[in-house]
Amino acid sequence: MAHTGFNQNLIDFLSNSPTPWHATRNMAKALDKAGFQALDEREEWNLKQGQGYYAIRNGSSIIAFRTGKRSPLEAGVRMVGAHTDSPCLKVKPNPELRRKGFFQLGVEVYGGVLLNPWFDRDLSLAGRVTVLDGQGRVRDCLVDFLRPVAFIPSLAIHLDREANANRSINNQTDLPPVLMQVPEDDKTAFSDLIREQLGKEYPDVEVNKVLGYELSFYDAQPANLSGLRDEFITSARLDNLLSCFIGLRSLIDSSGGEPALLVCNDHEEVGSMSAEGAQGPFLSSVLDRWCGPENRSRVIARSMMVSADNAHGVHPNFSDRHDENHGPLLNQGPVIKVNHNQRYATNSRSAALYRHISDELGLPYQTFVVRSDMGCGSTIGPLTAANLGVTTLDIGVPQLGMHSIRELCGTRDGYTLYQVLTAFMQRPDVG
Structure with missing residues (x-):
């Protein structure tokens, strides 16, 4: 099946990335192999069209991007965000x-x-x-x-x-x-x-x-396939190295024709307030150096961010913890996360584009809204949306055991999200 090789590479990445520093190093190695060039924030950047680049801050956060064949001023930037840290x-x-x-x-x-x-x-x-x-x-x-x-x-x-x-x-x-x-x-x-x-x-x-x-x-137990029919993946740090891997593969495997970017921030689990976190200046700094600070507002107006962070799948023993109409199931598609109190940054426009791409590809998706009598978690999505002013979608693969030392997700959902994000990163119209 198409997702088999994808999942084996995911399992290797999870097992070899016990900390944000190791995850970032492994992503950099994959980018090097794909022909991306490393950038040093201390040095001058001479960026060229149609090339791939990446920058690392603190060794634990990474931003990789393709400059594309069109200017970001004309095309905007297709952005995907995730985080490298786990509890x-x-x-x-x-x-x-x-x-x-x-x-x-x-x-x-x-x-x-x-x-x-x-x-x-x-x-x-x-x-x-x-x-x-x-x-x-x-x-x-x-x-x-x-x-x-x-x-x-x-x-x-x-x-x-x-x-x-x-x-x-x-x-x-x-x-x-x-x-x-x-x-x-x-x-x-x-x-x-x-x-x-x-x-x-x-x-x-x-x-x-x-x-x-x-x-x-x-x-110390490595990631594994699980279930009588190998329909699950069990691992530490699925939240959120799974999304980092999906975003990485989507960027590398996209056509490179459009400006596209992946940001994987550290410190999301403790509020993102750091030099390399989503509330810090890392992403803004990279965009300024790429597009020019005087052009950033115009670029952002044509851009979109997909914040990818795992979602709460329905636990079979505790199904009453979900809204009865919004209970995501494993292996039934990625989850569009909605919260009108802005704990998630999804709006009708950003959700519509994701649904449209999924429909074009014939791929499933689901929607999550927390019960009205329960609190809602958050992601880097609202932070990035507020800092940049960029249209943002919050989405994630459904999982069980979130924030445990051992977590579980389905084998099909990650590959589905990878397919949609790859199409998103090479789509000509996003803004």
Whole structure:
């Protein structure tokens, strides 16, 4: 089937992208292979028509674009947005804890983590480390322990008889993972363990000192096909690396005839207020350098943004949590997300274009509206729409287990969204 190879590449991307830095690096490698040229924000840009380019900020956010054969002033820009971060447990700056012979690390909860599934799982550790090397230079290194190195054990039910009825989690005291056993006089510093890992991954780099790190724990189990008929994909970080992968493949596989852009921001899960987040200036800066700041308003008036972020599929055990007329089903098509209180940026015009393209391709789509008595989440869509003034659509692949350490989606929906976004990126009329 057409989506089989697409899904296998998706599974590889998910398994090899445990952090935003690794995801961004893997996207850059794919862009390099496709002939896109890397840009440095510190240098002058000399952009040419019909070429592909990308820029990275903080190592964790990336913007890639095709200049197209027509000027953005004439054609507008077809934009797709997603985010590289996912809820997780991040290691604190001074994390060492020694209790009853166990060596543990203090962690900070990042984003809206569904905490219970983090217990009793094989955990690994990955992220960015900043070091002083042997030449006296400050440099960044990405590390990934790859194998299980930590575990957060549950308290046995014999010691907590109410566990199945009422077990709350204290973020400070209940979550520090166990990494190893140590003697009472142990003086191991976490930086020593990082140096050991750096020696394995960067044998040619002399590390004089570990100056800082941004490391997070992740599920060591790789992404997989699941279900008796392989109709599901199970993985960590489906929200929202799935959308990053779809947007990446759509941009690379589009014809390149029209100006098109992919932005994958970090920090969406904590509000997007950062230099590389959707509330920051990264996208505006790239557009200004591409189109000219004096032309940006005219370009935006002809452009459209598709904010791709996964949607809440109907849970078979909790179907009453959805509006009865707006319950998306897995493998029944991507989900147009609507909220008239502007938690999603979709309007009738942006939704109509997506429906029109889908109808032309003979592909399915669904619509989600949250129950009127429940709060609604949000995406980078409203933030980008407000910052740029661009017509925006919020859409996403339906999934279950959102913000868990392990999530589930259908095998057909991602490929469907890829087909529509590829057509969108090469469509002559969007503005």
